Amino acid sequence: MSRQDACYALFINREPTALAAGFLAVYQS
Structure with missing residues (x-):
């Protein structure tokens, strides 16, 4: 699990x- 994935997990919560x-x-960038 990368650090970026961990940040996304926090965002989900x-x-x-x-x-x-x-x-x-x-996706748009």
Whole structure:
């Protein structure tokens, strides 16, 4: 498990919609 994956896991626990928005931003960039 990479550090980035750990950060995403924390995001999932706190803010699922923010995680989804983050993935969209990554895919669009």
